[in-house]
Ligand code: ADP
């Protein structure tokens with residue numbers, strides 16, 4: 001029996017008269033990587049930001065680690081890590097300075113070099129944030145979500161715009177975070193990524209959940225309807241070719 005760490009019941013969010021989230025319900029289990037998929041505008045970020053206590057809901061109930069969002073938003077904040085958009089960082093500060101700044105905000109002791117090592121940025125400790133490449137910025141922003149040793153980490157499209165090497169490197173990082181015991185909620189537009197990483201996924205469309213299961217189960221269900229891929233599947237795809245030709249190491253400089 002899995003332990004539920006996030007429980008969302010009949011969540012609704014209206015922006016004016018527009019219903020962005022139309023009464024969705026789902027549970028996230030402790031220790032899993034849970035994916036929220038769906039086309040642009042489906043309501044993924046809205047849903048995450050409500051659970052993260054950053055946005056008000058219109059209706060419904062959200063429980064996070066036994067705490068009701070309505071009563072204990074400040075206690076919820078203490079146990080979650082939220083990936084900030086890059087604009088949240090002072091570009092002229094070094095990574096070490098930024099980590100100290102965040103640690104101060106959270107009032108937590110941190111070991112900055114340990115943290116940077118985790119995301120493969122120990123060489124960049126004294127570089128300014130603005131000097132980092134796209135992949136490095138993403139990795140750094142994930143590192144900052146870990147400063148308060150959160151039980152739950154929220155990642156909203158962490159790999160969008162990254163090259164294949166940086167993307168795979170981030171997959172390893174996300175798997176590491178889970179191995180250390182955290183629960184991860186992630187949104188992505190990359191289906192290969194969801195298939196690789198997620199234990200379960202919810203597919204959101206126009207503010208409603210239209211499917212929720214493990215990737216395997218969703219694929220089996222589709223196949224059971226008689227669906228077949230139009231083309232014979234090859235033993236490799238173009239991304240495999242790319243990675244095999246250009247190597248797995250990250251190239252950012
Ligand atoms: P997703 O992350 O799945 O792309 P969002 O949650 O960002 O979707 O947005 C869901 C819908 O709500 C979209 O139609 C978006 O335009 C709308 N929306 C998001 N934020 C606001 C806002 N602050 N005011 C009005 N509409 C918004």
Ligand code: MG
Pocket residue numbers: 044045046156
């Ligand atoms: Mg979004």
